[in-house]
Amino acid sequence: MRIAIIGAGIAGLAAAQTLRDGGINATVFDKGRGPGGRMVSKRTEHGSIDLGAQYFTARDPRFQAAVSDWARAGVVAPWTVTPVVLPERQPARPETRLVAVPRMSALARHLAEGLDLQCGVQISEVTREMTGWVLRERHGETVGEFDAVLLTAPAPQAQSLLAEPSPRLAAEAAAAVMQPCWAVGLVLERPLEVDFDAGFPSSGPLGWLARAGSRPERPHTPEIWALHATAAWSEANIDWSPEAVAGFLEQAFADLLRRPPAVVERIAHRWRFSRARHPLRAGAGFIEHEDILCAGDWVTDGRVEGAWQSGCAAARRLLSLSGAGAPAGE
Template sequence: TPPSHAVIGAGIAGLACARALADAGHDVTVFDKGRGPGGRMSSRRLEDGAIELGAQSFRAAHPAFREQVAAWVQAGVAAPWPDALWRLEAGRAARRADGHPRYTGTPRMSAVTRQLARGLPLHTGTRIVSLARAGNDWRLIDERGTTHGPFATVSLALPAPQAEGLIAPHAPELASECRQVPQRACWAAWARLEAPLTLPGAEANWPLLQFDAGPLKRVVRHRTKPGRGGAPELITLLADLDWSERRLEDAPDAVAVDLLGALNDALETLRPAASLPAVQARGAHRWRYAEPGAVAPGHDHRLTDAGLALCGDGWRGGRIEDAWLSGHHLGEALCHRHPLPDHGDFP
């Protein structure tokens, strides 16, 4: 029988890896502790709309990823957004296009990862707590004590600090590489506003406001994303990473209040001044492993002779495109390492 492969982590990297294996005819099973696939690209359903608290959009520069994005656009799960970024400069809002086309998932970001996961055996709600080696096989043990396997290879598509503990007993050299890829934390607050958030000087459907300093890094208006027709004014407020790390242990609501206050303060500096509409609901989510503080040098994934592998954004660059490429390249390497028997057409 052909070898089976396990992938731990159903973020974009793990799914790209699993997809490359499955599309080449390999047997692959994916595990994730979350309720669904997506990881940092997941969307949260609120009573009257969906909201992204992690990644908001992605670029596509590498030819292989551009081809993948074109297929997503064709399938209706991604579309261009935003067409411009806004900044506050000298008391006014300024439109800044940086020339990089960007895309987002439609009708929500998680549509992209759901599309990648289609047809793949995926165990959600399954946190893997250890790996066991017997002969040439790997087995995975989840937090309920259930054993999964045997597998010929195990790919850890997780932020490096989460991969480190699983891999340390079996590949100490990879565990020490994981320690070179720390992850920064980020608070993401959200709010539902009673009225549209207007930015004096900006078009009515301005999508995204970038900040250069202060507690806020980015404010996103979800109703300006494609495919969100009729959605209420839901905004995400992403915090600066240094600010997030200083406030790491704070209560989510206190963080949401402070980030909304910072947005209101920024709006009041504009001429003419603006202010935040009434907040109908709010919350905040803490990403402990939001983005790599450093990227590992060399290849964009790791694969040992024993079939243990690592991929994810930290092994390439910290963006969705990097995570996809890292996972895709690992999937290709695993296909190459384990060629399937050739059942040629001729006897």
């Protein structure tokens, strides 16, 4: 069975791995320069900064088992941090917070090993033809013909690809409204003297801040902080320039700390689709119509764990459609 997976985030990679374990080598396409999707790190001259997913949790036993494998392979480690709610400084809910090491993108790189992954390919059309599903990239070139397609792009991007081949799935994707997030990395001249490494501001434009060097296997110097604006602030100011956002959020950070940080470099990244406001919580973990399936965090619960579960569930469905059955160990 010829299977195309659109998207090499955690969902697409989990699906491709599960298919491979079941004997099917899927082709994975991603428009980005490398795999990882929203679990990426930005390279700067001062090192990498995690500007997307900050950590993840593992609640389901299957995902916990996968995390144990990744920990043994040295690509995931617990981040021993107690974020505080600011400005009160109350500790946030205790739970095991996991990160990829030495940067968030390391997990995707590990999962992608040995897969047929084609990066820098943006799929812009999925069309049913006599002999199967034909995928075309944004210049109109055909990239392949497949018996089934697994779409793992964020909901709005999935929605536009689905409009022609499956208006029904497109309507489901439209229901999983996704919210934006402006993220900023601040490289400091000297360490900040504050008694916390991560925090959830309870008001104002910031929703999250974290000291990068407090995570395992990250350098402590220079000191880098990652800031995330709230969804409401990001939505209201989505068209600001990165420079304006970096300056504004730096000031909000200074106001919160009651001291100006000495910043030597600022990087802002706009996530138009960061997390699903209304994830579908699909019982099966995926949605499908004919031979097109959708998976990803928006289909389940809007988290890294949900994305992984969704990709695995969709792959198991594809294996059963192909007659290959579940992979060994399932």
